[in-house]
Amino acid sequence: MVEIDAKGIHYRVLNDRIRELVDRGEDHIVLRNVNGQRYIGDGITREVKIDIYGVAGGDLGAFMNGPRITVYGNAQDGAGNTMNGGKIVVHGMAGDVCGYGMRGGKLYILRDCGYRVGIHMKGYKHLIPTIVIGGTAGEFLCEYMAGGRVIVLGMFGRTPGVLTGDYLATGMHGGSIFLRGRVDRHFMGKEVGEVPLTEEDRRFLRETIKDFAREFELNAEEILDAEFTKLIPVTHRPYGSLYTMDSPIIRS
């Protein structure tokens, strides 16, 4: 294990040192006094444990594939941006656009998160990105979502019981959202619909919530003891009839 005191260090210097350690084969790095330094774990492609004490800056773990990052504090915007694999655990709140275009791995946020989280998430074959939000998610959660899974608990944030903001899943065309409770229809995009949970969904929820609870030392049974709602897109081609060709060949 290697410790770095990040106090007053520019992100570029800090990240250089992290990459140096990762290249050297270090498998556990602890960062103290982190105060908004951006891009920690950015683009790292092997398994390494990074513990962050303080507030992680923007684009935490962007493009990364493998590291396991734990933030003992809050994370700013863009955590898990276009992330390929690995795990980010935030013991606090996270900002806007976390998990943008995320393709794999896990992002656990204990408390609330900002706007447009999980936007354009996509799954591909064995890669099933998963986001769990313990508190309330901001507006436009899962906009353009194309794959993966998002769970919102609405339990551990500043507004317990409130799950999401407005424009939930607008433009969603893949993946699934699980809500602990219900969200009124008028908060959702017209592309999504509620469907009953399958056995597989329940198994997935149980496993993921157990893992989430283990990370934050919570009681999984208590979290699971509620009705969950599942949202999926009702069409994969929401705009299929919006266009026509400027040519004679496709006549409706």
Added chain:
Amino acid sequence: MLYNSPYDWYYDFTVERDYDRCIRCLACVTQCSYEATRYDEERDLVYTLDDHCVGCHRCDAFCPTDCITVRPTERNVRPNNNWSPVHVKALYKQASTGAIIVTGMGNNKPFKNYWDHIVLDACQVTNPSIDPLREPMELRTYLGRKPDNINAIDPRAKASLKTTLGPQLILEVPVMFTAMSYGSINYYVCESLARAAVEVGTYWNTGEGGLPRSLYQYGHRTIVQCASGRFGVSPEYLNAGAAIEIKIGQGAKPGIGGHLPGNKVLKRISETRMIPEGSDALSPAPHHDIYSIEDLRQLIYALKEATRYEKPVAVKIAAVHNSAAIASGIVRAGADIVVLDGFRGGTGAAPKVIRDNVGIPIELAIAAVDQRLREEGIRNHAALVAAGGFRDSSDVIKAIALGADAVYIGTPALMTMGCTLCMQCPTGKCAWGITTNDPKLMKRVNPDIGAERAANLLKAWAHEIQEMLGLMGINAIESLRGNRDRLRGVGLEDWELEILGIKPAGA
């Protein structure tokens, strides 16, 4: 209601056959991917349904006896000075479908083309011209951030720079192949462009379709794109290319996103984009992590961090009204290359009204951006690449004299492989096998020949650029960049000359 849309009466092309010469070989029938040309066995007759014809000239090109003529149809809409046939037909079409009209390629409206109103200078008597065939002529261009000043340890010693240069792209010809995604064009076209770029010493661009694994071998001559959909963007992909381009906008459709329909997301495309087969690939209009110049800076540096500051990062925007101010912001955000895509830029699919009416000409945009960056003293902080509507080497050299470092070409590159500008790209039925992923049609592009022809075009343009530099008495393209005194305007208004920063001919 028994009613036919008037649209059905008006078609664009008539195919004529000289039946004395037709040998019923059926080449035209097999080549037509639009089911316009057919064969009636009973009557032993080859015929064309003119209302299915898109005017791509594929049948014409393959007829061994040269018996086919494709020409614009004479039976057309009633002449009217206000209502062009384009307007009339579009209106009928929309009355039938209630849908947005989608098209391909670049702006098809007769806007003024400024390249055709700009002429080059030449040496006469008082300064000697240079013969590029016998004297050295430098076309090499470096794209990337240049330092404000250069410190040498010992000014007399060669190659002892104290200043460290940021990462640069090295072009042997100041022309690159622009972003066209795997999906909008097929694998063989991507391979042709990649191999041509390697041969000539320039770059091709993946667009936002990702980089097929088998093309990683050309990575050193590849610009990888990171667009709003983030398709295929992985750490490996970012590190595979020579540079990364953040796509904000595209000249053919500024301000709107892209959409590869699910039926085009076939197996290999799905693997490269890393999305399930058959699912729609939607690229949102904005990057949702970029709502300001500060946000753009965050993504630029996220990409630099992910690639250890080893690769230049480009930011591509469509040329719009306030491009100059935006470009200044992009440079200050840390971009190493600014790409401007003018309103004649092509596309695989865009709403026609947007393609034809949004954005500004690249000529004016280059001049305005170059001027603004110079005034602010930051022109050297980033290279300027222009795109959108370049047709020949004279357009390229004029763009460089106006202030661009290099240009991107898309449509001309496809034309080397047979494109006849029929604008059917979005249909996925391209009879020339270019903008289609139909396994049968795409075989019509042979990457050996495609690479050779695309490389030939750049070689030819390079020779012509050398000739034009020579006649101006310039022996390095570097000396022409932003050298607007070597340009003059013909038939331009005062305001146009002022924005272009050039004098009228005769002055």
